[in-house]
Amino acid sequence: MKVACTARVERWPVRGTFAIARDTYTEVEAVVVELRAGGVVGRGECRPYARYGESAASVLAEVEAAAPAVARGASRAALVELLPAAAARNALDAALLDLEAKRSGRPAHDLLGVGPPRPVESAFTLGLDTPARTAEAAAAAASRPLLKLKVADDGVLARVRAAREAAPDARLIVDANESWTLASLARRLPTLAALGVALVEQPLAAGEDEALAGIDRVVPICADESCRGDDPIPALAGRYDAVNVKLDKTGGVTTAVRVAREAREAGFRVMVGCMVGTSLAMAPAFLLASEADFVDLDGPLLLARDRDGGVRDDGVRLHPPPRELWG
Numbered sequence: 001m002k003v004a005c006t007a008r009v010e011r012w013p014v015r016g017t018f019a020i021a022r023d024t025y026t027e028v029e030a031v032v033v034e035l036r037a038g039g040v041v042g043r044g045e046c047r048p049y050a051r052y053g054e055s056a057a058s059v060l061a062e063v064e065a066a067a068p069a070v071a072r073g074a075s076r077a078a079l080v081e082l083l084p085a086a087a088a089r090n091a092l093d094a095a096l097l098d099l100e101a102k103r104s105g106r107p108a109h110d111l112l113g114v115g116p117p118r119p120v121e122s123a124f125t126l127g128l129d130t131p132a133r134t135a136e137a138a139a140a141a142a143s144r145p146l147l148k149l150k151v152a153d154d155g156v157l158a159r160v161r162a163a164r165e166a167a168p169d170a171r172l173i174v175d176a177n178e179s180w181t182l183a184s185l186a187r188r189l190p191t192l193a194a195l196g197v198a199l200v201e202q203p204l205a206a207g208e209d210e211a212l213a214g215i216d217r218v219v220p221i222c223a224d225e226s227c228r229g230d231d232p233i234p235a236l237a238g239r240y241d242a243v244n245v246k247l248d249k250t251g252g253v254t255t256a257v258r259v260a261r262e263a264r265e266a267g268f269r270v271m272v273g274c275m276v277g278t279s280l281a282m283a284p285a286f287l288l289a290s291e292a293d294f295v296d297l298d299g300p301l302l303l304a305r306d307r308d309g310g311v312r313d314d315g316v317r318l319h320p321p322p323r324e325l326w327g
Contacts, residue, residue: 004071007059042099141167146294198219231262286320
């Protein structure tokens with residue numbers, strides 16, 4: 001049966017502003033792919049990310065280039081040969097899986113051979129801000145079990161102390177988004193350990209990973225920007241303690257399942273993360289979340305609004321969206 005492929009750009013406002021080390025956002029662009037066959041529609045969402053040389057226009061062009069093969073019946077496995085491990089492939093992979101689930105009557109998790117999605121304790125992200133405002137935000141979220149702090153290379157310890165004092169019972173992740181130097185990392189790690197930080201995410205620029213092998217990682221270090229592609233795990237051994245598996249980096253949940261499994265087999269802890277996006281983008285990632293050591297799927301909570309029938313947040317756990325939305 002022939003499959004018709006369409007794609008569009010959607011803009012979603014964030015709640016207030018959201019700042020990280022390299023940028024500040026007031027809205028995010030998402031690309032939504034829809035595949036139609038036999039009266040059934042499968043959908044997938046991705047987030048073009050400038051850090052990886054992507055734009056909405058470039059992602060749309062990649063989807064358009066792959067559309068003829070998809071129309072002829074290209075499978076999810078075939079996408080690996082058609083597109084690189086990036087956002088466009090993620091959206092097509094999710095749409096194909098959603099279409100297959102709807103046409104077969106089998107849930108997406110069954111088609112992937114993984115367990116069903118279930119509620120998880122997700123990180124709640126606090127954007128880059130002053131120590132005083134970090135304290136206010138942490139106090140407002142103090143009942144949550146896991147908080148993630150976006151930081152740059154200045155005022156780091158003051159922000160972490162402010163969050164720790166305001167949310168004494170929460171586990172903390174510190175995400176530097178490649179903004180630190182090796183010297184600043186080594187200097188901060190003992191204090192971050194004393195403050196009970198559970199994980200430091202991507203402190204150095206991707207490409208500087210080799211330096212991490214020579215320091216005492218008293219706080220586990222997680223690869224994010226350094227963990228991209230179809231086979232990222234071998235290059236990270238001895239340099240990182242955990243990996244952040246995001247569908248926009250692996251090119252979809254089909255590849256992400258394998259990457260997460262290989263990471264565990266290699267002794268890494270696994271975080272299942274996300275770009276800021278709607279519940280349509282989070283739904284496939286929930287299929288990995290149940291087995292993860294850390295979950296960071298709060299993208300919809302950072303938006304001013306979400307899709308109807310999206311994730312449900314009870315303040316402690318994030319509940320996956322129903323199959324009517326995806327899968």
